[in-house]
Amino acid sequence: MNWFETFRAGAEAVRAHRLRSVLTMLGIVIGISSVILTVGLGQGAQDQVRQQISALGSNLLIVSPGSSTDSSGLRGGFGSASTLTLQDATAIGDDSVVPDAARVAPTTSTSTALAAGETNWTSSVVGTTTSWLDVRARDLSAGRFFTEAEVEQAADVVVLGPDTASELFERGSPVGQTVTVDSTPMTVIGVLESSGASSSGTSEDDQAVVPISTAKRLTGTATSSVSTIYVEAASADALTAAYQEINALLLTLHGVGADEADFSISTQDSLVETANSTNETLTVLLGGIAAISLLVGGIGVMNIMLVSVTERVREIGLRKALGATPRVIRRQFLVEASLLGFTGGLVGVLVGVVGAQVLPGLIDQPVSISLVATLGAIGTALALGIGFGVYPASRAARLTPIDALRSE
Amino acid sequence: MSGIIELEGVRKTYRSGSIEFEALRGIDTTIAEGEYVAVIGPSGSGKSTLMNILGCLDTPSEGRYLLAGEDVSQMGEAQLAEVRNRRIGFVFQQFNLLAMLPAWRNVELPLVYAGVPRAERRERAVAALGRVGLADRIDNRPGELSGGQQQRVAVARALVTEPAMILADEPTGNLDSQSTTDVLALLDELHAAGRTIVLITHEHEVAARASRNLVIRDGAITSDEPVGALA
Structure with missing residues (x-):
């Protein structure tokens, strides 16, 4: 069985259970689009800060007062004195x-x-x-x-x-x-x-x-x-x-x-750096949460693939009886899982890109999406599908045809 | 005489924990090319085990099984899959058609695993469906066909690879009497055309259509006679 046939069988199985496939992909879609959007928001905020600070002037040094301590011992931050x-x-x-x-x-x-x-x-x-x-x-x-x-x-x-x-x-x-x-x-x-x-x-x-x-x-x-x-x-x-x-x-x-x-001198570069370090922490934090949701999406793929294997024991048995080797069966289920992951990733990127257009109008924050992040997201979704498809696929491959055919 | 199927001292033992159960206790038989053999026996007699071994779905614990001259008793899973693909056409009691595929795509499935090119697959699948009288049903999905028609699609799928043997496991068990008659007539036709058919059944009327009956009981052959003598 060549790759084309394997892909066709996988696509047919995905299509045969439309609602279930869509729901499974939803996990990946949400994960990918939120990763893209949070990274895009972080990037957008950094760009904005850089723009604002560069708009201050050029070759600028900013001298600010230092911190103050009043007579009662209360201390204020930099700029308060x-x-x-x-x-x-x-x-x-x-x-x-x-x-x-x-x-x-x-x-x-x-x-x-x-x-x-x-x-x-x-x-x-x-x-x-x-x-x-x-x-x-x-x-x-x-x-x-x-x-x-x-x-x-x-x-x-x-x-x-x-x-x-x-x-x-x-x-x-x-x-x-x-x-x-x-x-x-x-x-x-x-x-x-x-x-x-x-x-x-x-x-x-x-x-x-x-x-x-x-x-x-x-x-x-x-x-x-x-x-x-x-x-x-x-x-x-x-x-x-x-x-x-x-x-x-x-x-x-x-x-x-x-x-x-009792004073501090900052340059535009140091201002950008300070502002961005806060932004970066936030981006990493939000990106981390988004990554976890992506992981949950991946586990969803595995879950559905396991259900699918259990549900299609007879089909697997039949395919084996007709001459499918364990390797062909494993490949078929792997392709199915990666199709779910890949399609979910594509849709997720789409949602992310649309969100990047719509979001700035709603929350007044620029979102900048990079090509690298987008390609990375699709790759990640594909890898998730494959990674979480390995176990269900090898379970399908290990089924013996007699047991598989006998099940009702 | 050397047959297309040769079984020599085939035994099958199942282990479940410390309990051993001997499902087949030494089967010796030969089936010649073009024979129509019915294997009959009550449930628990070992006929299902025998069918699994004949169908290369399982390997014997002891003994030898030659299928078309090839010793398949020591083969691994991948090799067995290939032998099943090339040598055996299955017809199951439950039809086992894939509901999402039209009739011709069900029939071409064994050819997909055999690596036959696309155009040739369709041609052969359509021809096989014509053989079973379903030339006008090639694009119907199983759900749109009657039970008898579905079983005929399954027979077409068994035929399409030109196998050494058609192995039918209770092929009429799920059919009404009219469809049963149709399917049995189809098997008769195939037999008349020179096909080797092994039919597993517990119904004597069905077995009576075969040219030879193997009666199996408690894992051993108790009777092996041409059908005329049994009647």
Whole structure:
């Protein structure tokens, strides 16, 4: 009996018990599609993080305050202290101290209620200097950014993010209009271009940028503390040098040793790495659960194949009486099991690919499916079918024709 | 005289734990080509065991069995499968047709295992169905055929490989009297055409159609006579 005949016999047996075959495949389908989707979700999340972080700017160093311990001994995480100051930013901007830093943008950030006429919107108000636009690699879609003079005068001007602008002004250009920021009326002088990072989950497009001096006046803080200092290195090659220069400078300015640093400096790469390590853990976890469901699907195939062997004892006996050798019988049942696995795998991939199209619309998460993962999934399904088919098949092959024919 | 089937001192012992049961206690017989032999005996006489050994579904514990000159008593499972395929055409009481396949695909099954090419298989299967009078039923599934027709499909399947022997195990046990008459007439025809037929039965009317009756009781042949003498 050649392979073609074996395949035909297997396919006929699968077709003869349609409902049962479909239910058996369902286990594999669910397993494969969930593996594909979880891996795709993990990959999609990583891509998104990379995109968002690269949209921050290029050759960027991000200096954040360190952890704080208040008088009662309560400790806060990194970023909770207000150890960074405008003076730090100015020092970093000094070319003789940090020659590898091209531009510096200190920022403060508070969440504040904005109003335009009857419309309210709460957004993050970012106070910064003129270099912010270049450091963060942003563009304007309308109007202009504020000037050095406006920073010095703490002028009441504001540049809106595109989302903020559309929330506050449904139609017409916001430039020239007035927005009340925390009860201070301000003139809108420009609107930012969208950051280009994935539209959701970021505040990059929903913010109001004001001169840092204006922000200080608004919040009523006399201190010169800032929440983040963005530094653009002169080039990609200068990143490491800039990092070391800033680190040494801030340690000196703050008068602390290297192991008690009250600030942290991250690069885009390190941010990507940190974000992805969380994602990876989650992907491995979910992928593991999906893999277990795939295993359960495989056991389902074995279960049904064993039932099938028991149920078709007479058929096996007859085939043997007519001249089928044990090897031919084993092959027939193996082919049947692998057909179940393979077809289940194909359908599973299909469901996964369709899911990858539909899911981002539902849960607002990108899903990216790789060809390698897809081929791997089909291969796994086939291997599951064969692997879990071996035992039922050899049981069928071992049946003696007399016992098989005698059974009722 | 050398026959197509030669049994010499064939014994079969079954062991179940410490209990031994001797189903066949030394069978010696020869069946010549073209003979129509009925093996008769009550249940428990050993006739089923004899049929299993004759059909190469089982091997004797002792003794020799030559089928068409080939000693099959020491063969392994795969070899026996090949001998069954080439030399023996089975007809069972339960028909044993595959319900999902049309008549002609049931008939071609032994040829599939023999490795006969596709086109030739169909041709031979259709011819065999014609021999049993079912030329117009080749595409029907077993469920669409009467019991007698199903058994005729089974006979066609037994014929299709041109075997040395047709081994029929109670072929009329599940049939009404009309179908019984049909199937027995078909066997008569095959006999007349020179086929070697071994029929296992417990019905004397059925056995009476054969040319020779082997009566078996308690694992041994108690009578071996041409049918005329028995009547």
